[in-house]
Amino acid sequence: xxxxxxxxxxxxxxxxxxxxxxxxxxxxxxxxxxxxxxxxxxxxxxxxxxxxxxxxxxxxxxxxxxxxxxxxxxxxxxxxxxxxxxxxxxxxxxxxxxxxxxxxxxxxxxxxxxxxxxxxxxxxxxxxxxxxxxxxxxxxxxxxxxxxxxxxxxxxxxxxxxxxxxxxxxxxxxxxxxxxxxxxxxxxxxxxxxxxxxxxxxxxxxxxxxxxxxxxxxxxxxxxxxxxxxxxxxxxxxxxxxxxxxxxxxxxxxxxxxxxxxxxxxxxxxxxxxxxxxxxxxxxxxxxxxxxxxxxxxxxxxxxxxxxxxxxxxxxxxxxxxxxxxxxxxxxxxxxxxxxxxxxxxxxxxxxxxxxxxxxxxxxxxxxxxxxxxxxxxxxxxxxxxxxxxxxxxxxxxxxxxxxxxxxxxxxxxxxxxxxxxxxxxxxxxxxxxxxxxxxxxxxxxxxxxxxxxxxxxxxxxxxxxxxxxxxxxxxxxxxxxxxxxxxxxxxxxxxxxxxxxxxxxxxxxxxxxxxxxxxxxxxxxxxxxxxxxxxxxxxxxxxx
Numbered sequence: 001x002x003x004x005x006x007x008x009x010x011x012x013x014x015x016x017x018x019x020x021x022x023x024x025x026x027x028x029x030x031x032x033x034x035x036x037x038x039x040x041x042x043x044x045x046x047x048x049x050x051x052x053x054x055x056x057x058x059x060x061x062x063x064x065x066x067x068x069x070x071x072x073x074x075x076x077x078x079x080x081x082x083x084x085x086x087x088x089x090x091x092x093x094x095x096x097x098x099x100x101x102x103x104x105x106x107x108x109x110x111x112x113x114x115x116x117x118x119x120x121x122x123x124x125x126x127x128x129x130x131x132x133x134x135x136x137x138x139x140x141x142x143x144x145x146x147x148x149x150x151x152x153x154x155x156x157x158x159x160x161x162x163x164x165x166x167x168x169x170x171x172x173x174x175x176x177x178x179x180x181x182x183x184x185x186x187x188x189x190x191x192x193x194x195x196x197x198x199x200x201x202x203x204x205x206x207x208x209x210x211x212x213x214x215x216x217x218x219x220x221x222x223x224x225x226x227x228x229x230x231x232x233x234x235x236x237x238x239x240x241x242x243x244x245x246x247x248x249x250x251x252x253x254x255x256x257x258x259x260x261x262x263x264x265x266x267x268x269x270x271x272x273x274x275x276x277x278x279x280x281x282x283x284x285x286x287x288x289x290x291x292x293x294x295x296x297x298x299x300x301x302x303x304x305x306x307x308x309x310x311x312x313x314x315x316x317x318x319x320x321x322x323x324x325x326x327x328x329x330x331x332x333x334x335x336x337x338x339x340x341x342x343x344x345x346x347x348x349x350x351x352x353x354x355x356x357x358x359x360x361x362x363x364x365x366x367x368x369x370x371x372x373x374x375x376x377x378x379x380x381x382x383x384x385x386x387x388x389x390x391x392x393x394x395x396x397x398x399x400x401x402x403x404x405x406x407x408x409x410x411x412x413x414x415x416x417x418x419x420x421x422x423x424x425x426x427x428x429x430x431x432x433x434x435x436x437x438x439x440x441x442x443x444x445x446x447x448x449x450x451x452x453x454x455x456x457x458x459x460x461x462x463x464x465x466x467x468x469x470x471x472x473x474x475x476x477x478x479x480x481x482x483x484x485x486x487x488x489x490x491x492x493x494x495x496x497x498x499x500x501x502x503x504x505x506x507x508x509x510x511x512x513x514x515x516x517x518x519x520x521x522x523x524x525x526x527x528x529x530x531x532x533x534x535x536x537x538x539x540x541x542x543x544x545x
Contacts, residue, residue, distance in 0.1 A: 012040065150201055158204075158250045165198040166531045181516065182502040185468050192463045192524075196516075199527045205241050206249035208287060211256060215279075220259040221355035224437045227330060227347055227518075228257055228307040230358070230509050234519045241523065251301055251326075251530060252293055256283070258308035273310055274317070281317040299324040300533065303526050306330070307347055309433045312338035326526055330435045332457040341457060343533055345525040348459035348507055348518060351437040358509040365446030366421045368497060374399035375450065375485060376419045377427035378406040379438070385429040385452055385475055392479050400482055402427070420445040424493065425471065425485055427452065440507050443469075448496050450485070452478065460506065460521055462528055469499035 015036060153164045172194040175183070183189040211217060217236065219229030232255050235242065243249055261276050288294040294302065303326035306314070311329045315322040315338065322338060332339045332346035339346075354360045381387050381404050393402040401423070406416050420426050426442035430453035439459075442449035450471045451458065458466045466472070473484060488496075505514075506521050513519045 012043070015040070146201070153202060158248070161202050162250060162531060165195075165202055168198060169195050169531065182499070185464060185499050185503045187463055187465045195528055195531070196520075196524055199524055200240070203241055203251070203523075203527050204243040204249050205235070205238075205251045205253055205523075206243055206246040206293075207236060207253045207255055208291075210287065210290070211283065214257075214260045215264055216256050218257065218260060220257055221358075222352045223259075224349060224351045225259045225307040225330070226352035226355075226358075226509075227350050227522075228259065228305050228311075230350075230352070231305045231328075231519060231522055232257065234513055235523075238513075246291070246293055249293075249301075251303055251526065254283075254287075254302060254304050256280070256304070258306040258311045258314055261314065262308060262310060273313055276310065276314045277317040280314050280321065284318050284321050294320075297324075300326075301530065302326070303328065305347065305522070307349055309435075312336060326529055328522060328526060331433045332459075333434045333455055334457060335455040339457065342462075343529055345522065345529060346457040346459045346461060347522060348440050349435045349437045350440045350507065350509060350518065352509065358511065361417070362441075362444040363446075363504075364421075365444075368424075368494065371422055371424045371447075373401050373419065373423040374482065375425045375427055376401045376423035376447075377429065377438075378403040378416055378419065379429075380405060380431070383429070383431040383433075385478070386431065388475070388478050389427065389429050389452070389481075393481065397482060417445065420447050423447050424497075425450045427481075429453065430456065439470075443500055443504050443507050446497065446500050446504070448493065448500055450481075460525055462525055463521075464503065464506070469496050469503050471496075 149164075153161055156164060169191055172190050175190040175193060178189060178193065181189060181193065186192050217232075219232040220226065221229045221233065235253060236255065246252070258276075261279065262273075265275050265279055266273060267275075284294065284299070299320045302324075304315075305328040306312075307330040309331050312327070312331050312333070315325070315327065326343060326345065327339070328345040328347045329339060330347045330349040332344070334341070352358050377389065378401075379386065381390065390402060390404060393400045394404075396402075401419060403410065406419075414422070420442065424447070426438060426445070426447040427450045428436045428438040428442060430436060434453040434456035436453070439449045439451060448470060450473055451466075452473050452475060454475050458464075458470075458472075471485070471488070473481060477484060506516060507518050508514075509518055
């Protein structure tokens with residue numbers, strides 16, 4: 001029996017022969033060849049689709065038509081699906097148990113609803129990634145092996161334990177490589193790490209239970225003064241450092257909030273904050289009468305934590321409180337005579353928008369290639385520095401995005417946070433006081449902070465080397481600001497921006513404190529300054545002598 005080829009097969013064979021001749025003669029029209037190849041590919045695909053019997057050979061036409069008459073193909077929302085009978089027949093030889101294929105029918109509303117929910121889940125996931133800084137769990141650090149002298153130091157009386165710690169820090173060997181901390185952002189990594197280890201080993205803090213809410217024991221956890229509230233909350237929940245026995249304590253914490261003090265006692269419009277200072281004077285006098293610990297050291301082993309701008313001015317009515325107590329202040333201004341370097345601690349001013357999730361709305365800055373703006377500032381025009389900044393740079397240079405409050409027409413195109421993420425340098429001029437939350441905000445968004453505030457002691461400057469990840473510009477140099485920034489070589493800028501990422505962990509609040517985070521950094525600075533002012537002779541208490 002003669003096998004008669006279909007016209008379609010004859011057409012394909014002739015076309016291929018013509019194409020081969022064209023290749024041989026090297027007279028190829030590539031556009032026609034590409035079009036012909038596309039057509040042939042489509043035809044071959046259709047030939048292998050069982051439901052398209054019109055393209056099959058003549059001897060298979062009747063066979064295909066008879067099968068299609070017995071069962072028709074299924075269409076779901078306009079999409080062609082294989083004939084169920086053909087699928088079951090194709091599979092039955094390999095899988096005898098499968099004689100039928102289950103039918104799945106979806107209506108258009110169900111399919112669109114599923115797709116919509118899938119899109120919503122993806123959008124929610126993207127939003128979570130953008131809004132919240134996700135901190136991966138740090139790799140487990142090698143466990144510090146406690147020596148026999150360290151074990152004995154745990155049982156030392158407070159004075160002897162402090163003398164031991166001071167001597168240990170003086171003897172510390174230099175650390176060359178460290179897998180847990182980034183050495184370039186520290187003044188002396190060896191001293192910091194040993195001091196931190198000894199703090200974890202020895203330090204005990206007694207928290208005075210006296211005082212009524214809301215001024216005492218009620219932290220304020222959001223806004224730009226949240227640092228004092230978060231420290232109070234985490235300190236009172238802590239079990240590692242807090243002791244119920246004041247005789248074992250190396251430090252005594254007075255847990256009040258200047259923010260709550262201002263809300264409770266200050267009379268709006270009175271312009272008089274002396275009643276706040278009198279209230280604290282009476283509180284300290286009560287402690288000195290009720291307990292022996294204040295009079296024993298005249299308050300030199302007591303500390304307070306205050307981030308409100310008025311923090312330094314609320315201690316003026318009690319001479320020992322002002323002179324001797326370790327004060328952790330956001331308003332760390334050398335010019336007012338209250339803050340004493342080496343004794344007091346510069347507290348970072350952190351703006352918390354969501355008290356339940358302090359890491360929300362921070363972090364995830366752009367890479368360097370996506371930072372076209374040289375310098376950015378937007379904010380209210382209070383204080384002596386900001387008006388000068390706008391006088392010299394507002395609407396003067398396209399590279400310098402300097403505003404008062406961010407205009408609505410600008411904010412619609414690019415928000416405040418997007419500006420910080422898109423800028424190489426973020427300007428942090430002082431307001432009414434020397435401190436500014438923009439310094440930490442810049443670190444959060446991986447923007448190199450430019451601090452413009454004379455007489456300001458930068459946070460954790462006792463251990464951190466701010467020159468490695470920031471720029472400090474004197475107030476008188478504001479007219480030369482762009483020139484100063486452009487003089488910084490690109491290599492140095494890249495290193496500073498990279499260091500900003502590495503130092504970020506030391507300025508983050510977490511509901512569960514992590515090692516080396518801002519809570520532990522504040523506590524370490526208080527501990528470190530206590531050791532520095534400890535006048536006890538180390539030789540008299542050397543456990544190895």
